[in-house]
Structure formats: structure tokens, C-alpha cells
Amino acid sequence: TGPPAYIPVVMFHQPWCTHCKATIPVLEEAKEEYAQQLATGKVQAQYPLQLFFMSCQGAEEKKICDRITGDTYPSIMAFRPH
Numbered sequence: 242t243g244p245p246a247y248i249p250v251v252m253f254h255q256p257w258c259t260h261c262k263a264t265i266p267v268l269e270e271a272k273e274e275y276a277q278q279l280a281t282g283k284v285q286a287q288y289p290l291q292l293f294f295m296s297c298q299g300a301e302e303k304k305i306c307d308r309i310t311g312d313t314y315p316s317i318m319a320f321r322p323h
Contacts, residue, residue, distance in 0.1 A: 246288070247288055247289050247290065247291040247322075248288050248291065248319055248320070248321070248322070249291055249319070249322065250290050250293070250317065250319045250320075251292075251293045251317070251318055251319075251320065252264070252265070252268060252292070252293070252294050252295070252316070253295050253297055253306045253309065253314060253315065253316045253318070254295070254296060254297065254314055254315045255296070255297050255298060255314045256296065256298055258314040258315060260314070260315055261315040264315050268292060268294075268317075271292075272292045275289075275290065275292075297310075297314070
């Protein structure tokens with residue numbers, strides 16, 4: 242396989258988290274602005290960032306989130322694709 246097309250950045254959040262509620266709109270706006278800058282060539286990146294949001298509300302999701310974040314919300318992490 243070839244190199245990754247992007248670097249995934251994930252925000253782990255909970256619906257009851259007030260900091261999460263405040264951070265999500267800011268990151269969504271930044272995500273849109275970054276995409277526009279990539280599209281117009283204002284920003285160039287060999288491996289652009291791609292932002293994802295993961296709700297840690299469900300039982301299975303919470304297990305994954307707790308293993309990765311240690312039950313700290315919001316947590317924003319960049320991952321290196323395999």
C-alpha cells in the first residue's frame with residue numbers, strides 16, 4: 242500500500258462535557274477553513290489533517306475512549322495511519 246492520504250485527528254467527547262460543547266463548534270469552523278485553504282492552495286501539506294469527532298457516550302465507544310484518553314474529555318489526538 243502507498244503512503245497515507247491524510248493524518249487523522251480525533252476529538253473524543255462526551256455529551257455532558259461543557260468544554261466539549263464549547264470546543265466542537267470552534268473545531269468545526271477551523272476544519273472548514275482548513276479545507277478551503279487546502280483547496281485554494283493557501284496551505285500545502287504532503288499529508289493534510291482530517292478531523293473526526295468521536296462521541297464516547299455508548300458502552301462500547303466508552304471502552305475505546307477510556308483506553309485511548311484515560312477518561313479525559315475533551316481529548317484531541319493525532320494518529321499515524323498504519
